[in-house]
Amino acid sequence: MTAPEVSFSDLQLRGKAVADQLRRTPGQSLLVRRRDAEDLVLTTAERAEQEHTVSAATTRMFVALMRRDGAARELVTDVLPDAFPWVKFLPRDDVQAFVIELVSVLRAAESIENPAPVVAVIEGWRHTAMVFADPALAAVLAGSTDDDFGAVPKPSTR
Incomplete structure (x- = not known):
């Protein structure tokens, strides 16, 4: 609504x-x-508290289920494209890594009552999927070296 x-x-x-x-x-x-x-x-303050209570309870139940049941983790990995269609572009191992990181950050973020870290995880993985979706960009990034090119100079103040 x-x-x-x-x-x-x-x-x-x-x-x-x-x-x-x-x-x-x-x-x-x-x-x-x-x-x-x-x-x-x-x-209203009451409505904000109700929404927080519902969100926190849902997060705690989801995290507990994911931590205790391997079948639940597999099911979530299988249905994740329904919630995040862009995971179709991620390799299967990365989808599982996304699920693990998401659950971990959901738990931590709920404990500090701040959803921003969860949004950052979702956006980070969405951007990763965007790279995998673009074969040319993925090839450029896959071909990058691990060489350290030194310190980046400070920009000029002109």
């Missing part, structure tokens, strides 16, 4: 009316559009 939208000006000028609209919205959230900065999501 997409959250209803309000402008930042409406929030500033008609704060009480916007708060009333928020309470009447089924999802208890509003998208606050801004012209000069990133858009915001306005929600």
